[in-house]
Amino acid sequence: MIRVHDGLFDFRYLNELSYQLSISPWYPGNVANRITYPYGERGTHRLMGCTIFRKEGLNHILTKGDPHLVRNLQNCFENFLEKFEQKRELIEIHLNLQFRGMNGTIHKDGSDNETAYIMMLTDDEVEKDSGGGFYHEPTGEYIDFKQGRLIEMTASDRHKGSAFNVDNAVRYSIKWVGRNL
Numbered sequence: 001m002i003r004v005h006d007g008l009f010d011f012r013y014l015n016e017l018s019y020q021l022s023i024s025p026w027y028p029g030n031v032a033n034r035i036t037y038p039y040g041e042r043g044t045h046r047l048m049g050c051t052i053f054r055k056e057g058l059n060h061i062l063t064k065g066d067p068h069l070v071r072n073l074q075n076c077f078e079n080f081l082e083k084f085e086q087k088r089e090l091i092e093i094h095l096n097l098q099f100r101g102m103n104g105t106i107h108k109d110g111s112d113n114e115t116a117y118i119m120m121l122t123d124d125e126v127e128k129d130s131g132g133g134f135y136h137e138p139t140g141e142y143i144d145f146k147q148g149r150l151i152e153m154t155a156s157d158r159h160k161g162s163a164f165n166v167d168n169a170v171r172y173s174i175k176w177v178g179r180n181l
Contacts, residue, residue, distance in 0.1 A: 002136050002157065004143055005150040008080055014148040018123035020069055021172045026050075026097050032107040044105040053093035077176045080117070080150065088115055088178025096173040098163040106137055110155025110177045118151045118161070121172040131165035145171070 030049030034040035052070050054062045063070050073093050081088055091114070098104070109116040118134065122145075126132065132145030137158040143151060145164075153159065155177055164171055 001152075001154050002139055002141065003152040005080070005084075005152065006146060006148070008083065008150055009076075009148045011148075014121060015123075017072070017174075018121045018172065020066075020072075021095065021097070021121065021174075022123050022170070024065065024069070024095070030094075030096055032105060044107065045103075047102055047104065048097040049095055051092060051094045053090070055089070055091045073174060073176070077117070077178070081178070084152075086115075086178075087181045089181060090176060091179050092175070092177040094175040094177075096161070096175070098161065098171045098173075100163050100165060100167055100169070102163045104160040104162070106135075106158050106160050108156050108158055109175060112154060112156045113180050114155035115178050115180060116153055116155040116157075117176045117178070118153075119174040120145050120147065120149045120151075121174065122147060122164075122170060123172075124164075124169040126164055126166065126169050130169065131162050132169075132171045133162050135160050135162070 026048040027050060028046050028048055030047040031040055031043040033044040036042040050064060052063060052065045056062060077090050134143040134151055136153060161173055
């Protein structure tokens with residue numbers, strides 16, 4: 001299952017959110033398809049990224065970074081779920097940053113009982129055909145980059161995000177994972 005949602009967010013909000021991401025600290029800690037134990041430091045690729053919200057049980061929630069950003073993105077999740085008339089329990093918010101050459105590899109974001117929502121953002125002006133798109137393996141569909149575009153899919157669907165193909169343009173991704181209720 002994959003759905004593409006456009007026009008959900010105000011242009012000003014997307015610019016403010018991109019700016020907030022641009023002044024956030026970034027670390028090369030996003031490792032896809034982790035294969036080592038116990039720290040998961042090796043896998044198929046490493047990008048700049050971090051998990052800023054993770055629910056690890058009924059009463060154990062980890063947050064990291066700017067508490068205003070965490071709350072802003074929780075509110076964002078609640079807002080689009082209300083528009084979609086869906087009920088999900090938020091279990092993760094993850095941020096990614098990619099520059100040219102930092103293409104992801106095929107990976108999953110969760111299980112069959114979870115839904116992933118991935119928002120595409122940039123704080124640069126990029127021309128059409130500059131890359132930055134999203135590949136969804138189960139359908140073979142390539143989805144072009146669009147500022148504020150939200151991709152909804154089953155979290156176990158294999159996919160990858162591509163960097164822009166122009167120098168110095170940054171592509172941000174915000175991923176929410178919700179457990180289906």
